[in-house]
Structure formats: C-alpha cells, structure tokens
Amino acid sequence: MNAISKTIDPVWGESDVTSPKGAGDENFPVGSLLFAKANRAHVTAYYNFARVIDDMVDNATLSADAKIARLKGMEEVIRGEREALYRADAQTAAILRRHLLQTGVPLETATDLITAFVQDAVKNRYGNWDELLGYCRFSANPVGRFLLLLHGEKVETLPLSDALCSALQVLNHLQDVTGDLKTLNRSYLPQDMLDAEGAKVEDVLLARSKPGLRRVFDHLLDEVDHLNREASALPGLVRDRRMRAYCAVVVALSQRLATRLRREDPVAGRVKLGRGDGVLAFAKGARTLIG
Numbered sequence: 001m002n003a004i005s006k007t008i009d010p011v012w013g014e015s016d017v018t019s020p021k022g023a024g025d026e027n028f029p030v031g032s033l034l035f036a037k038a039n040r041a042h043v044t045a046y047y048n049f050a051r052v053i054d055d056m057v058d059n060a061t062l063s064a065d066a067k068i069a070r071l072k073g074m075e076e077v078i079r080g081e082r083e084a085l086y087r088a089d090a091q092t093a094a095i096l097r098r099h100l101l102q103t104g105v106p107l108e109t110a111t112d113l114i115t116a117f118v119q120d121a122v123k124n125r126y127g128n129w130d131e132l133l134g135y136c137r138f139s140a141n142p143v144g145r146f147l148l149l150l151h152g153e154k155v156e157t158l159p160l161s162d163a164l165c166s167a168l169q170v171l172n173h174l175q176d177v178t179g180d181l182k183t184l185n186r187s188y189l190p191q192d193m194l195d196a197e198g199a200k201v202e203d204v205l206l207a208r209s210k211p212g213l214r215r216v217f218d219h220l221l222d223e224v225d226h227l228n229r230e231a232s233a234l235p236g237l238v239r240d241r242r243m244r245a246y247c248a249v250v251v252a253l254s255q256r257l258a259t260r261l262r263r264e265d266p267v268a269g270r271v272k273l274g275r276g277d278g279v280l281a282f283a284k285g286a287r288t289l290i291g
Contacts, residue, residue: 011073012085013066017059018052034246039150042099046146049074049096050113052089057117058184067121075114078107109146112138124186125201129223132190133166140169151243157234164231164251167224171257174217174266178204193219209267217261224258 076082077093084094116139126132144161173188180186187201199212238244264271
C-alpha cells in the first residue's frame with residue numbers, strides 16, 4: 001500500500017520560519033505607550049508583519065526562489081489577491097490587510113517592504129550611497145510613513161520621516177556589519193567607499209576594524225548625520241502630541257546611536273544603545289509632550 005505523500009504548497013513552503021526576535025531587538029520603541037491606545041493594535045499588526053517578512057528573507061535554510069515565493073504570497077494577501085495559509089506567519093499579512101483597510105493607510109506601506117526584501121533575496125552588494133538610499137526607500141521609509149499616516153499627519157512630514165528612517169536603517173547595517181556578511185553573505189557597505197579607502201568587504205570579519213574600514217564607517221556616519229539633521233525638524237511638524245513625542249524620541253535615539261558608532265568599533269562587537277541612552281531619549285520626548 002502506497003503512502004500518501006504530503007503536498008507542500010509551493011508558495012508557503014513546509015513550515016513557519018519566523019524567528020524568536022521581538023520588539024527588544026529594534027532601535028526604536030515598538031508598540032510604544034506614546035501611541036494612542038486606539039492605534040496600538042494597528043502598530044502591532046504592522047510590526048508583526050514586518051518581522052515575519054524580514055525573517056523569511058534572512059532565513060538561511062530557504063533558497064532565493066523559496067524566499068521570493070513566500071514574499072510574493074504575502075504581498076498578494078495584502079492586496080487581496082490570495083487567501084492566507086492558516087499558519088502564524090501567513091496570517092500576519094491577512095491581519096495587517098484588515099487593519100490597513102480599516103484605517104485607510106495605503107497598502108503600499110506594507111508592500112514596499114516586500115519590494116526591499118525581495119531585493120535582499122537576490123542582491124548582496126551595493127555600489128554607492130545612492131544605491132543604498134534606494135534600498136532604504138523601500139526597506140525602512142515605509143515604516144515611518146505608516147505611523148504618520150495612521151496618525152493623520154500631513155504629507156509634508158513624510159520626507160523628514162524618510163530621512164530619519166533611512167538614517168536608522170544605515171545605522172542598523174553598521175551594527176550588523178559582521179553578522180550580515182558572516183551569516184547571509186550580505187554587505188551594505190558601498191563598494192566605491194571601500195575602494196576609495198583601500199578596504200574590502202571581508203575586512204569586517206577581522207577582530208577589529210582596520211583604518212581604511214574605519215574611514216568607510218565614518219563616511220557613512222557623515223551621511224547619517226546629514227539625514228539626522230534633516231530629520232530633527234520632524235517633531236515640530238507633527239500635530240498629534242503623542243506622535244510628536246514619539247518622533248522626538250526616535251530622532252534622539254538615532255543621534256545617540258550614531259554617536260556611539262563613532263566612538264565604538266562595530267567589528268569588535270555589536271554596538272547598541274544602553275539604558276541611559278533610552279532614558280535621555282524618552283526625557284526628550286517627554287519635554288515635547290509638555291511643550
């Protein structure tokens with residue numbers, strides 16, 4: 001008697017590959033109490049979806065084709081073109097679609113993230129700063145746009161939010177510069193900066209940064225400082241008091257992380273914000289609420 005073979009859906013694959021990472025792994029306060037209570041469930045739905053698609057593309061056991069199939073499946077669910085598999089990872093897309101339709105926030109704030117992660121599945125090197133910013137436009141900027149549009153903010157706030165989110169994305173790349181190459185063979189260091197300083201992508205695997213690589217980090221941090229200066233005007237344009245405070249906190253966290261990455265070596269060990277950084281950033285947000 002022949003055994004009945006298990007059919008594996010070519011879109012969703014055999015199993016959920018979601019990682020145990022949570023909100024504590026982020027550089028910004030996820031599900032913050034600064035958000036109005038009525039908006040927290042919407043933010044949580046968005047975060048859960050973003051975490052799942054990030055896990056899909058970073059999973060080392062999946063082929064590029066399998067990653068893209070899953071990501072495209074998630075996009076089709078968001079657009080209402082496919083039913084989600086009744087499994088935790090796929091259901092995050094179905095849940096988020098309901099929240100987006102309820103709030104009127106554009107579906108593109110979710111599907112643009114998928115565009116970036118599909119790119120991650122097939123592209124692992126970047127030629128220059130503009131190319132890296134083009135990636136941030138899809139991988140990070142939609143997050144800020146989602147939050148601002150959810151809170152009914154004006155479109156004038158979006159370019160400043162884009163600057164902040166791009167800064168945070170580049171800072172995250174610097175934090176993970178060794179791990180990304182070691183586990184995913186992926187580097188976001190612009191090749192033209194490396195060439196100009198006589199550095200190589202593989203230098204991030206050494207015990208500490210060589211002088212040329214350190215200069216590349218500093219060049220990137222110069223660009224981040226420019227983005228952070230632009231983003232510093234964001235809280236003053238935000239009308240919702242809670243969202244204004246949140247933006248002030250995140251701007252402060254971005255600035256403090258950039259300062260830490262100037263002082264510390266991300267090759268020698270992952271540079272991250274400490275408790276004191278968080279306290280000072282939240283104090284800045286509190287002053288914005290009072291003002």
